[in-house]
Structure formats: C-alpha cells, structure tokens
Amino acid sequence: MLFKNIVGQKPQIAKLLDMVKEGRVPHALMFTGTEGCGNLPVALAFVQYLFCSNKQADDACGACASCLKVSKLIHPDLHFVFPIPISKQVRTSNDVLTDFRAIFLNTPYFTIKEWFDELGAENKQPLIPADEANSILKTLSYTSYEGGYKIMIIWQPERMNTTSANKLLKILEEPPEQTLFLLVSNHPEQLLTTIQSRVQLLPFYGIDSEDISRALINEFGCQAEEAKQVALLSDGNYREAQLMLQNIDGATTYLQNFRNFMLVALKFNGTPAVTTVEELAALGREKQKYFLQYALEIFRDCLMLNYGSADLVRHSGAEKEFISKFSKFIHQRNYERLCNEFNDSFYHIERNANPKILFMDLLLKTNELINMPA
Numbered sequence: 285m286l287f288k289n290i291v292g293q294k295p296q297i298a299k300l301l302d303m304v305k306e307g308r309v310p311h312a313l314m315f316t317g318t319e320g321c322g323n324l325p326v327a328l329a330f331v332q333y334l335f336c337s338n339k340q341a342d343d344a345c346g347a348c349a350s351c352l353k354v355s356k357l358i359h360p361d362l363h364f365v366f367p368i369p370i371s372k373q374v375r376t377s378n379d380v381l382t383d384f385r386a387i388f389l390n391t392p393y394f395t396i397k398e399w400f401d402e403l404g405a406e407n408k409q410p411l412i413p414a415d416e417a418n419s420i421l422k423t424l425s426y427t428s429y430e431g432g433y434k435i436m437i438i439w440q441p442e443r444m445n446t447t448s449a450n451k452l453l454k455i456l457e458e459p460p461e462q463t464l465f466l467l468v469s470n471h472p473e474q475l476l477t478t479i480q481s482r483v484q485l486l487p488f489y490g491i492d493s494e495d496i497s498r499a500l501i502n503e504f505g506c507q508a509e510e511a512k513q514v515a516l517l518s519d520g521n522y523r524e525a526q527l528m529l530q531n532i533d534g535a536t537t538y539l540q541n542f543r544n545f546m547l548v549a550l551k552f553n554g555t556p557a558v559t560t561v562e563e564l565a566a567l568g569r570e571k572q573k574y575f576l577q578y579a580l581e582i583f584r585d586c587l588m589l590n591y592g593s594a595d596l597v598r599h600s601g602a603e604k605e606f607i608s609k610f611s612k613f614i615h616q617r618n619y620e621r622l623c624n625e626f627n628d629s630f631y632h633i634e635r636n637a638n639p640k641i642l643f644m645d646l647l648l649k650t651n652e653l654i655n656m657p658a
C-alpha cells in the first residue's frame with residue numbers, strides 16, 4: 285500500500301511523514317477513526333514507508349524488496365493482531381492470517397462485518413483473546429529479521445477482553461526495543477484509558493466527499509455526477525461509497541427513483557402507484573435503504589433552500605434543477621412528518637419488512653403530506 289493510493293487523509297499522512305523525517309516516530313501510535321475512513325490502509329502505507337529501502341520524500345518507492353514484501357503483507361518483521369472467531373482451530377490471529385491477507389489485498393477498506401462474513405463466522409463475537417497477548421510477547425522476543433524495526437499492527441484493539449488488554453498494557457509500558465505498535469481503532473472510547481495514555485493518538489476523520497468522488501471515478505470509471513451523488517451519501521466512509529456504487533445499475537440513479545416516486549405521490553392513482561412500488565420492491569434491501577437516505581437529504585436541502593440558506597453547490601446539475609422545482613412542496617408543516625415517515629421506513633427495511641406493503645404505505649402517506657398546504 286502506497287500513500288498515493290490512500291483516499292483523502294492528506295493531513296494525517298503529512299503528520300506521519302514529518303515524524304519519519306524528524307526522527308520522532310514513537311513506540312506506539314494509535315490511528316482512530318470510524319469505519320471506512322481508511323486508518324488500516326494508512327497504517328500499511330506507513331509500514332511500507334518505514335521499511336522501504338529507497339524512500340522518496342512523500343512515499344515509499346513501491347519497487348524495493350521491502351516494499352514488495354509489505355505490499356503482500358508478508359514482510360517478516362511485520363506482525364498482525366486482529367479480532368478472530370475463537371474456536372478449537374482458531375486460537376490466535378496467525379491461524380487465519382492467510383484469510384486476513386486475502387481480504388486486505390482484495391478490499392483494503394473492508395469492515396469487521398465483512399471480515400467475519402469472509403471467515404463464515406457471521407454469528408460469532410469478534411474478539412482478541414488473552415492467548416493473543418502471549419503470542420505478541422513471543423513474537424516480539426525474537427530479533428528482527430532484517431535488522432530494523434519490528435512492527436505490530438493491532439487492528440481493532442477495542443475487541444480485546446480485559447485479560448488481553450491488561451497484558452497488552454504491560455507490553456506497552458515496557459516496550460521491547462526497536463518495536464513499533466500501530467493500534468488501528470474504530471472505537472477508541474471502548475479501550476482501557478490506561479492503554480490510550482500509553483499511545484500517541486492520530487485521529488482520522490471522515491474522508492472529504494471530493495476525495496471520495498475522485499477515487500470512485502478512478503476505481504470504477506463512473507460518471508462524475510454519479511460519483512458525486514454517492515460520495516455525498518457515503519458520509520466520509522469509502523467502503524460505504526464503494527458498496528453503494530456497486531449497487532447502482534447504470535439505468536437507475538437515485539434521482540430518477542426519487543423523482544418518479546414524488547411524481548406518483550403528488551397525484552396518487554392506482555396503476556402508476558403499483559408499478560412504482562413494484563420497482564422499488566425489486567431493488568433489494570441495500571438500494572432501498574439508499575433510496576430512503578437520499579430522499580431525506582433532498583427534503584433537508586429543499587427546506588434549506590426555502591429558508592434561503594441552501595448550499596446547492598454540492599449538488600450536480602440535474603439534481604440542482606430538480607430541487608429548485610420540488611422545494612415548493614416541502615415546508616415547515618410537512619417536513620418533520622416526511623422525515624419521520626422515511627426514517628421509519630428505513631428502520632423497517634433494515635428489519636426485513638415486506639417492501640411492497642412498506643412502499644405502498646409510504647407512497648400514500650407521502651401523497652397526503654406533500655399535498656398539504658404550507
């Protein structure tokens with residue numbers, strides 16, 4: 285993983301480069317940030333930079349022997365600890381390291397849920413057990429193979445149980461020489477405060493929607509307008525953006541679905557209503573959720589526009605035009621109720637409600653609400 289392949293997070297990368305340049309890489313760093321922010325890919329890029337034997341000013345060379353090993357996650361001085369589904373066969377991270385390499389190389393922005401799905405362990409609790417802390421000690425007691433740092437990446441340290449967390453704390457208090465710990469956490473607030481105080485924090489934030497949009501165009505070759513829509517909805521989570529985009533089929537964009545739904549809702553009558561509901565029901569749960577999320581965004585922007593504070597700059601041409609026409613139907617009297625209806629529908633879709641009944645009901649309620657005088 286190279287820094288140049290990371291989506292956004294430029295200030296964080298700059299801080300890491302400065303640490304190396306100024307020779308003040310601490311013995312333990314923690315990258316915090318919500319799912320999809322890319323803190324794990326950045327950790328790997330940082331490791332690659334540290335190990336690279338031909339460092340450039342702002343990135344690893346990508347071609348030296350060390351770079352090649354890190355890029356395949358097989359560098360002998362790089363070790364991993366991550367949550368596992370504990371069983372007789374799986375006692376420590378090493379037992380499923382091959383699977384971990386595979387998912388990272390395939391989808392560097394993967395989530396903990398995807399990791400467990402990959403292992404066929406959907407119903408198990410992701411944990412870092414006490415055995416793991418013993419294994420960390422053992423691993424780090426060997427001298428490094430290549431004579432430099434040993435690096436231990438701990439992904440989701442908040443999944444440690446109390447025993448393993450206390451053992452890790454001991455290790456962090458008396459770190460072995462030439463060892464760097466990189467903790468990569470989605471929920472640092474769930475970690476022992478004593479561990480938090482032993483590491484230098486580097487917080488990551490949601491990725492800028494422009495960076496996401498650019499990355500989507502690069503990765504999927506999609507249209508700028510589509511990338512922009514998805515980037516806005518993804519809320520700084522690149523994994524979410526990738527999944528959304530993979531869920532769109534060329535012909536159906538959110539705007540088209542939404543516009544169609546509202547046209548039918550305005551003048552409700554039988555046949556078009558049934559067709560619309562059937563089309564939405566056929567979309568599948570993920571796309572239905574995006575449809576509802578998208579509607580909530582549009583309602584909010586319509587209301588903002590009506591109160592003169594809209595920032596429609598973030599919308600693309602067709603959307604902007606639609607919002608400026610549609611906004612007259614959204615006002616203080618129906619806004620909150622519309623949001624409640626769409627939020628409720630989202631909640632029920634997530635819990636496997638029957639989509640035909642749900643969307644018909646939503647269509648009827650929307651019909652009533654958007655015809656309400658301001």
Ligand SMILES: [Zn+2]
Nearest residue numbers: 336345348351
């Ligand atoms: Zn290199």
